[in-house]
Amino acid sequence: MGITFNADEVYEMGMDVEKNGEAYYNKAAELASEPEVKKVFEYLAGEEKTHWETFKQLREELSGDMAAPTVIDSDGVNELYLDALVKSRLFSSVREAEQAAENAKDAVAALKAALTFEKDTILFFSMMKSMTREDLGQDKIDLLIAEEQKHVIRIAKEIKKIS
Numbered sequence: 001m002g003i004t005f006n007a008d009e010v011y012e013m014g015m016d017v018e019k020n021g022e023a024y025y026n027k028a029a030e031l032a033s034e035p036e037v038k039k040v041f042e043y044l045a046g047e048e049k050t051h052w053e054t055f056k057q058l059r060e061e062l063s064g065d066m067a068a069p070t071v072i073d074s075d076g077v078n079e080l081y082l083d084a085l086v087k088s089r090l091f092s093s094v095r096e097a098e099q100a101a102e103n104a105k106d107a108v109a110a111l112k113a114a115l116t117f118e119k120d121t122i123l124f125f126s127m128m129k130s131m132t133r134e135d136l137g138q139d140k141i142d143l144l145i146a147e148e149q150k151h152v153i154r155i156a157k158e159i160k161k162i163s
Contacts, residue, residue, distance in 0.1 A: 007137070008062055011056075013128065014125070015052050015059075017090055017124060019094065020094055021048040022049050024113075024114070025048060025101075027097070027098040028101040029045060032105070035082045037111065042152065054144060108162060111155055111158055113140045123150070
């Protein structure tokens, strides 16, 4: 038996990822002792909040019939992939995200965790895009992927600068 998804569920997953990322960045900013690192985390927290708003807008633009399945995962492959990605790397809750920030031993470790999160988010969004019909926001997901790629570059530059 296959699993079915609809656009609303896909966007809700995106909102959860962004909310958890924002929690990580807010906690990391709060704990950062270096002003430049704190600025990076504050910037990233704001970006995650904006991305959350984008997914919220996409959900609000859906018509009532979009509650019907728009993606059929007959082999359960998409579900397994998303589940593995979320459980292995992405923060599965706000508390887990905050705990990860608290457990970082220094700024470099916190930035490296952020780098992993951003790269995993790109993978997650790429999968989401493949599960979203073109007329239901693929272009907006492309924009979010491009922004996440910019985050990877900014974090990598900051790691290089302070290492």
